[in-house]
Amino acid sequence: MTGFNTQLVHGQNVHDNQTGAINIPIYNSSTYAYPSATSKVRWDYERSGNPTREYLEKQITLLENGKNGFAFASGMAAIHAVFAIFKQGDHILVGNQIYGGTFRILNQYFKERGIEFSVVDTTNLATIEPAIKENTKATYFEPVTNPLLHVSSVAGVAKIAQKHHLLTIVDNTFLTPYLQKPLELGADIVVHSATKYLSGHSDVIAGLVVTNSEELGKKVYFVQNALGGVLSPESASLVRRGIQTLAVRMDRQQQNAFEIIHFLEQRPEVTKIYYPGIKGTKDYLIASAECQGFGGVLSFELAPKINASAFVNQLQLIRLAVSLGAVESLAELPYEMSHAELPPAERLKAGISTQLIRLAVGIEDSSDLIADLKQAIDFAVQHPVNKQSI
Ligand SMILES: Cc1ncc(COP(=O)(O)O)c(C=O)c1O
Known part of the structure; x- marks a missing residue:
């Protein structure tokens, strides 16, 4: 396997076009022709999939060492998609210093739709176990908090979560896979505001999700395709370019x-x-x-x-x-x-x-x-x- 810096620059090989282009082209097409009415086609409609977006999705999957990746129109759309895999009656433990927009969507959107949340201080692992309830399904936190930069142990949280069969979900926006790979430390899902370090030039709003299993990947894909908060091909290309110099x-x-x-x-x-x-x-x-x-x-x-x-x-x-x-x-x-x-x-x-x-x-x-x-x-x-x- 190539080194991380080489992966950043080269990602997946591009050989799906006739021109020899070094970079994946921006495929600006909302729909795709079927050779015949009964054909099974790889691409049919942009909400379901787009080659430029898919390139970025595979790239972040490679960098995070995960199974499936998904690109969304914002970090919040990515976070929404991850919480949308849970059901009414599920309980989730949430770090006490997460991004304000994430608190807002949990408190003013998901709570009203029957998902329960408890706030824990993930920098203090001793607070986690006592907060686990019978219906607890996951922990969600940011390993480096904003704005005080306090650090939680991903391996420590994931170990407790695994013991209780909970998912560990990590917002890796501040560190990126260059500085930390949460899936390798035991997390199950990573989310990013790719608006920040991954794109790196204050010129695009984007979000990414990576799962550590096909099973979780299918759940996130269902939400991505059903709700449609997808990243545009132009923005996917900008994030792809940003990642090369991360x-x-x-x-x-x-x-x-x-x-x-x-x-x-x-x-x-x-x-x-x-x-x-x-x-x-x-x-x-x-x-x-x-x-x-x-x-x-x-x-x-x-x-x-x-x-x-x-x-x-x-x-x-x-x-x-x-x-x-x-x-x-x-x-x-x-x-x-x-x-x-x-x-x-x-x-x-x-x-x-x-x-x-x-x-x-x-x-x-x-x-x-x-x-x-x-x-x-x-x-x-x-x-x-x-x-x-x-
Ligand atoms: C840690 C973190 N997660 C998520 C978000 C939301 O991302 P976006 O603004 O791309 O929707 C932000 C935005 O500031 C953030 O700082």
């Missing part, structure tokens, strides 16, 4: 993250840094054992007297935006932006203070990123929090 992008993002952390550690205005690559934490121990790297997202707290809004507004090169995983660096204020939907008390309970900054590190020169952070900190120091406006 490793080189993530290497640079991680290198930049470490250099930024080194800078932040020396600034008295920064009171705490969250990144699983910082030694001496439980997160570091788990990530070192189960991951090939620590990712390109880090968060940090500014001292109470620093105006966090003034800091992010002052950034010039680093763009103020939600999302992550792209070539350009993005900063955001989780309290005001990505997590604003949570009531203030819940935000604070989850460790999301008004002073917390999340940085999705890009592939620029680290010296430019550090210079931008430095001038924004200096500016915020000169414009301290106005007590009356708190």
